[in-house]
């Protein structure tokens with residue numbers, strides 16, 4: 001069975017598994033690191049969000065064979081150590097704003113938030129409402145407004161802690177293109193099949 | 205002061221109530237009454253309190269002012285019923301004090317995000333005079349002796365355990381004080397307590413921890429105590445952060461999928477292309493069993509289970525399986541067929557006999573199927589061996605799960621241990637134990653422990669739904685009088701088979717509701733009542749028996765019923781030439797609703813000038829003995845509606861939301877506010893974007909980019925919650941309260957912004973903004989391009 005090695009939360013780890021197994025399962029099922037959550041396995045919900053070399057990504061959508069031995073993977077468990085503290089300033093902001101309800105989405109929310117703040121700063125701005133509107137992380141408990149407040153607060157404290165510089169030089173930001181999204185025409189056909197002609201269900 | 209927090213939601217039926225009734229609301233009533241409990245023999249101090257105490261007190265009609273001809277919900281609500289049902293049981297709850305100075309309590313309720321454990325810890329900290337951080341609250345395993353006291357339904361948790369938990373803590377404090385007094389040879393009345401320390405006026409002190417052993421009883425001893433007066437509260441009624449917040453933000457909080465049980469390897473299920481379809485044949489089980497990482501393949505009731513080293517390999521196996529399926533019970537149903545059946549089943553309005561010829565407003569509203577899936581997919585761990593079984597899952601009615609699983613496995617109930625795990629949301633889903641029962645079945649068939657997870661797509665396509673329904677309303681009016689209001693709510697059947705039905709049946713004879721209502725009708729009657737003085741008022745539920753997988757969704761019927769009602773109220777106001785707010789002010793009969801509405805109008809600047817295409821809307825609702833008014837502003841201008849968000853549904857945006865809540869007594873105002881915010885986001889989803897499209901017996905939706913629950917780009921940039929000063933000394937249910945009035949407010953605002961009253965919900969149900977995943981294989985493959993989107 002193939003062997004894979006990479007840096008996880010500061011330590012070099014090695015696992016044996018098939019090349020195609022997505023990193024999320026390597027982390028959760030084989031290494032027992034359960035901070036990153038499974039919410040869709042489709043690169044949609046962002047509950048699994050971790051960092052690779054300081055950038056946010058979805059390990060549910062990356063085969064372990066694509067991770068290089070020198071890559072540094074950071075999960076929520078390893079986030080505080082990246083700033084050499086007990087808690088990352090963003091986690092502290094989360095506590096101040098009492099964001100969590102069930103908490104299932106929150107590790108992913110925090111990992112995304114940290115990367116988003118850095119991304120804005122690299123572009124020379126502070127994080128604002130337009131950036132927050134771009135966040136894709138689902139929170140089914142609907143904690144969105146507290147998340148927004150916590151990110152702005154956390155951004156401020158990240159600056160004080162110097163935490164926004166903790167990643168390698170930026171590269172150009174690619175556009176997210178989930179593979180299954182839709183030709184509207186096809187969608188329209190399907191819709192008509194579902195709705196029927198005369199149901200009135202879909203008429204305005 | 206504000207307060208409360210009942211747990212959220214979860215729309216689960218059963219709200220609770222337990223408001224120990226009228227005596228509680230009398231000034232000083234509760235604080236002056238004596239409550240009893242028992243010391244039990246244990247190594248350190250342990251106090252038990254009979255659960256039924258609250259029920260007995262709640263048996264008196266509750267404290268609403270009852271106008272003439274009240275509807276059933278006004279006399280007794282679902283929560284009261286829950287207490288009546290529990291009255292004959294004598295389950296005990298136990299508070300323990302340990303040598304490290306902490307207190308612990310295993311709560312017979314499920315934490316699924318609503319903040320229940322925090323509220324319970326606050327009750328204990330308050331009566332015990334212990335810092336909140338020294339209270340540990342865990343979830344009890346299934347305890348059959350608690351019977352229906354172990355159902356986390358609707359918003360009942362806080363209402364039903366408020367008195368017993370406080371009583372147990374107060375007794376523990378009293379016992380510690382008595383122990384210190386005896387040891388020091390002083391009078392107990394010369395001792396005070398604070399922060400977990402007992403002080404004598406002479407200066408001597410002792411920590412609770414140092415007395416925990418000495419205070420323990422060697423035999424059961426009856427004790428009496430009094431509870432604190434709300435005037436003396438220092439914790440209850442004050443805003444507190446969640447006690448589990450640190451665990452959540454560090455990733456240490458453990459959900460079912462995070463637990464490690466020896467040998468419980470990942471398992472998933474290949475599922476049929478129609479709801480509840482079954483397996484005719486598996487053509488390649490042997491080959492699939494030999495796939496990398498796969499250990500087992502087994503046919504189960506509704507699919508083919510696979511077990512392996514990782515969930516990823518289970519997905520590969522599901523996709524490789526070659527299965528011939530038999531159709532499920534609704535294989536021929538689609539949105540259009542269900543709607544036709546609903547229309548056919550709708551009874552005509554009874555024309556009210558009125559002395560004069562009134563004018564009518566008639567309207568019909570259609571609400572599409574909706575999903576109650578939390579973010580955490582259904583997960584359960586099962587270890588079934590010969591003669592015994594052990595289950596771990598997030599369960600709101602663990603004793604029903606335990607009984608049912610025992611029956612399915614052919615084991616006695618006591619041989620099945622059911623552990624309740626914290627849930628990543630519920631919204632009604634965890635009232636049922638589908639995944640726990642399935643995990644048990646898989647473990648039994650494979651003869652090995654399993655950690656069974658549904659895939660995201662399973663959760664949407666085969667998980668329970670809030671069924672499609674239509675609400676027909678006729679309002680009859682003459683001049684400025686509304687003479688009659690009739691509402692006929694017709695729904696595809698909702699499954700209440702999670703134990704709530706038994707509870708209602710057993711309490712049925714004590715209810716002031718006539719006739720032989722079905723469980724669904726009873727729940728409807730107990731939860732709905734028009735808050736308006738609209739003359740002859742009837743609201744009736746009819747159901748059609750279709751075997752979709754259904755269940756309660758946060759607040760059950762109310763979001764649909766209230767949305768329809770409030771849209772018609774706006775129409776009535778317009779017909780009479782009145783402002784929507786002024787009209788409500790005049791016709792509302794509930795003073796608490798009038799008060800929250802007034803506050804919302806003032807704080808939300810009702811009637812302010814807005815550009816064309818932008819409008820305000822208001823909605824009100826009372827239930828669980830709480831009252832809420834919601835005022836929103838919605839922007840329906842094309843530049844907003846068409847704002848680009850990649851792979852996201854946009855549409856009209858609620859730009860401001862204001863929720864004013866009177867929860868009776870707000871145990872934790874910060875938690876209550878969180879529940880209101882969550883309810884608002886649910887409401888936006890239900891009104892504007894989220895629904896299931898049924899095609900040939902299966903929802904088309906397979907992920908969160910198909911099922912459009914509110915996302916950041918649709919949440920209101922300005923969200924404000926106002927918690928009204930306490931109006932009572934006991935909490936109402938609060939977890940679900942916001943959903944219905946918020947849904948109504950968004951719909952009413954949309955109607956005013958666009959000039960057209962919406963009648964189909966969600967309003968974008970007619971647009972399919974995604975290409976559905978194929979129905980087979982039942983779980984889509986994960987992408988491989990994740991690194992391309994790193995930022």
Ligand code: FES
Nearest residue numbers: 039040041046060
């Ligand atoms: S689990 Fe990775 S994006 Fe949803």
Ligand code: FES
Nearest residue numbers: 103105139140141
């Ligand atoms: S806190 Fe429950 S999903 Fe976000």
